[in-house]
Amino acid sequence: MLFQLLIDSFSLGSFYALIALGFSLIFGVTHTFNLAHGELILLSGYLAYVLGKYFSIPFLFTLPICMLALVFVAMLLHQLLRQVKEPFELNSLVVTFGLALVLQNAMLFFFSANYRLIHVPPVPPLELPNLHLFITQTQFILVGLSLLVTGSIYLLWRKTFLGKALRATIQDREAARLAGINVEHMSLMAFILGGMLIGLAGPLYAQREYLHPFGGMEATLIGVIITIFAGVGRIRGILLGGWILGGVESVTVFFLGANWRELVSALVLIMLIVVRPAGVLSKRAKSERWR
Amino acid sequence: MNKPGHPSFLILAVTFALIAWAAFLTGSGIHYRVLGMACFYGALALSWNIFALTGAISLGHAAFFGLGAYGSALFCQYWHWSPYITIFLGGTVGCIYGFLWHLTFRKLRGAAFALATLASVEIPKVTIDNWDRLTSGSLGLVGIARLPPVNLGSITFDVDENLQAQCFFLLMFALVVIYIHFKAMSSKWGWAIRSVREDEIAASTIGVDVPGIRLRALCVSAYLTGLCGAVYAHLMGSIEPALVFSLHFSALPLVLSIFGGRYQALGPFLGALILYPADQLLFHSWFPAGHAAFYGLVMVITILFFPHGIGEWVQQKTKSA
Secondary structure (H helix, E strand, O other), X not given: OHHHHHHHHHHHHHHHHHHHHHHHHHHHHHOOOOOXXXXXXXXXXXXXXXXXXXXXXXXXXXXXXXXXXXXXXXHHHHHHHHOOOOOHHHHHXXXXXXXXXXXXXXXXXXXXXXXXXXXXXXXXXXXXXXXXXXXXXXXXXXXXXXXXXXXXHHHHHHHOHHHHHHHHHHHOHHXXXXXXXXXXXXXXXXXXXXXXXXXXXXXXXXXXXXXXXXOHHHHHHHHHHHHHHHOOOOHHHHHHHHHHHHHHHXXXXXHHXXXXXXXXXXXXXXXXXXXXXOOOOOOOOOOHHHO | OOOOOOHHHHHHHHHHHHHHHHHHOOOOHHHHHHHHHHHHHHHHHHHHHHHHOOOOOOOOOHXXXXXXXXHHHHHHHHHOOOHHHHHHHHHHHHHHXXXXXXXXXXXXXXXXXXXXXXXXXXXXXXXXXXXXXXXXXXXXXXXXXXXXXXEEOOXXXXXXXXXXXXXXXXXXXXXXXXXXXXXXXXXXXXXXXXXXXXXXXXXXXXXXXXXXXXXXXXXXXXXHHHXXXXXXXXXXXXXXXXXXXXXXXXXXXXXXXXXXXXXXXXXXXXXXXXXXXXXXXHHHHHOOXXXXXXXXXXXXXXXXXXXXXXXXXXXXXXXXX
């Protein structure tokens, strides 16, 4: 039983890390508080649903299409947010909050309030011998893709010049500009990468949980929680945060029931914001950004 | 932003909007209903704005709204008190939660504060959702006592049945909130709020009690929002957690206030008088599902093009012309 719980938390946590990675990238590089993050994930999920259902495209082929589409959407969002005036952080929060409302209602209009799920062809869960442990195919895809993508972003982050430039922009925009980095391009890059991650997370979400037009805020909160836990631009921290949050939620669901899950993530978020707004794993005491 | 808002233009605009409305009020019930609800949402927006005047954007006023609605409905159901008493108890419940916000979030500003408030809606929502024995859980409360008729001398105001009387009642309610909101801008307390918004450190050096001012604004705002929630519960007759704690009631006051002008005495009310009827009478008939996208769109457009609200925007245009 304990091991089953561990496997569930591990798969859930890896997926949470994927959700948070997109949010964290965009927030870190551009200081945009994207409250429409969850809605964008849902949008991508619905796109995959439509592609799978009406055009009968196999699930794995919908992933690149969704990623491409969401990159486009994220670039549009970047263009929109460039128009926002000071104070940028609060205004971007309000604008994306408005955008979240628009997206929610647009999805309600186009896809109705019915719950949707991408059905993957049933494959009997893999049972580990003698242990009574089950790993479903969904979990396998979820963990595999999440870790693969997080790993490749990590390599990009650490080993390429682009990653270095992005990190520099996160640390200090002005200094990065002085060092000859085009901060505007880096913002665009962050939105493109973030859009790819969102586009990937959507179909995975739709295959794991039911899609509902108003379900996006939960995913946004997950992104925010893990980003605050890890501090911006810390990929290993995000992965750790995802696993911890996945573990906490799995344990809550196991002992208290699924109804209390949202409460736990909300409480965790409030505690994190109140206690360590600059990130629990971050070495700096308190970032100016939050003041 | 440093100067007090010019209410003269807005008073004119609001009076004009009300008179324009009077032209519609020819017996057909729906127009009374929409005007009444516009006043109601105007009051909600003003209540939200009283706290927003201190410079903090709250995304979680639905918590006060829902707690007020549930507080009043439960007092009514278990002790059979008159709704006119329990409404105020509902407001008190909201106010207590506001005090808790103050205790927990008093060091947070800006985006961190907004996020914390957004998450804090989940606490009462999930608790009420799961406390089946007291609140009948996610099924919600049905058959909440309606507002009984009021007798003033020989005239009877049947607030529940007669839409005309209901519209009048909600207008009166809005006027009371307008008065408090006006005080929150132009009394000594109002000037203190303004100084806190512009520069907290400077305000505290000239002797403004910054935490106290914020606490008072938050408590008044939470109380009035709870009051709105309670009125809503008795007007609608049935509530459920997913409804009264929904994002809608956090977002709507924000949209109406920003659109109407956050730093003007009648701005949020004007926003409600313009936007709510536009939504209900136009967009609702065009897109029955998803008409609330309108509010999101207005929010984005307002922040991008006239962040100080429609009132100031029109004023600037007319001044420069």
